[in-house]
Amino acid sequence: MIRLGVCGWPVAHSRSPRMHNAALAQLGLDDWHYQLLPLPPHLFTETVKALKPLGFRGVNVTIPHKEQALALADEATETARAIGAANTLTFNDDGTIHADNTDAPGFLAALNRSAYDKTALVLGAGGSARAVLYALKQAGAKEIHLWNRTPARAQALAEEFGASLGVATADIVVNTTSVGLRDPEETFKALPIVADELGAGCTVVDMVYRNGGTLLLNTAKANGADVVDGLEILVAQGAASLERWTGRTAPDKAMREAVTDIAR
Template identity: 65%
Template sequence: MKRLGVLGWPVSHSRSPQMHNAALAQLGLKDWHYQRLPVPPEVFEETVRGLPAAGFVGANVTIPHKEAALALADEATDAARAIGAANTLSFGVDGAISAANTDAPGILTALAAIDRAPAGQTALVLGAGGSARAVAYALREAGAARVAVWNRSSDRAVALASDLGVDAVTRPITADLLVNCTSVGLADGNFKDLPIDADALGTYATVADLVYRAGGTELIATASSAGCAVVGGLEVLVRQGALSFQAWTGLQAPIDVMRDSARGAFPDSHDPGTSDSPDRRAADPRRPGR
């Protein structure tokens, strides 16, 4: 049995097992299995180093381990090193650990699916953890005119900005694109702890939320109602997951199967950020920068 998993704390909310196991089944990889791996920070390194001997081929990494995942890797892609965080680990037959970051290309392909390429745009990224680092790097590399980062702890925002050559801000700025890379909304869906109120959301042409949960997030629902183009967390999950899947198996990921299985884990809801969602809204062309 070849094993895969997702490392996080918490990780019970993850839809990755449904998504990846559906993809494995679709391609006839019956001797592969993907599972949740709840691991507290204090035993993260010990756990990861023991995975190859337990039959693991690779693992995704989520909050709060992305920076730690890069630190323990024996080798890493140039992008992962530039970002300073990894969300995809692959294990060699000798136990060597390779790190990559599929969050960065994942957000770009999710934006491209709704025709919202960031080139020439201004962007505000909320958060300063591993996901925020990947998003800020991706937007910068894709030619965004300005990438600004806000975090509740301003020191972390300043450190991220210094590392990646973007701007740290102490309050939200007017921008074309807003990306929430914090965990706000994971527990209850609302965004009251973000520095953006409902009235201000309509000033952003595009809003992306990396959080996903049953019933969706209030941030995405409010932005959609305000006429913004939106990218939901499930779509970003699918896009980055497809890249991880290809790295582990060497096969093209069945992305539609992955999306349907991730969405099907929430039978009472849909993700408005998916490429075929009827709730995706076009941005108002009169908005700044459009």
């Protein structure tokens, strides 16, 4: 059995196993299996380094481990190093660990508008925020603003990626925080944005996904904004990870159906 998984804390909400196992079945890889790997931060590095002998080919990495994932890798893509975080680890036959970041291309693939010459507001300063900032810069965004609940962390990240610190009205708003992840009643009012500003002409992206959509996306959609659900980004980045592990073209249609069926 060749094993794959997703490491996070928390991770029980993840639809990656359903998505990847549907893809593996579509590809006829019956001896492959994808699973949840709930890992608290203090056990992450030690546990990941022990996965190869257990039959693991690779793992996805989610909150809060993405920066730690890059740090433990023996080698990494230029994209992962430029972002400073990894969401995809591959265990090589020689025992080394390879790091990649498919969040950035996944974000751009799911975004339903060009970011070129647009203004953007990124909420959060973790590994996902790093990928989004990198992607927006690569796509030619005119101006990027960054906010985080910990100002010092936001300031360091803003300086690194050439973003402006603070909140401003923007063409593209991206939530990379965990607001709404644990508690379905948790509102985006914990974020420094006003519902009336999320209207027509604005694209709102939420990396968090929930059955029926997050309150942030539902409010923005009701106000006339274009919205991008975290599920679309999940599929795009997951397909890129799967192709790295298997060497096969990912069946993204089967992957999308697997995660959207459960969302209905």
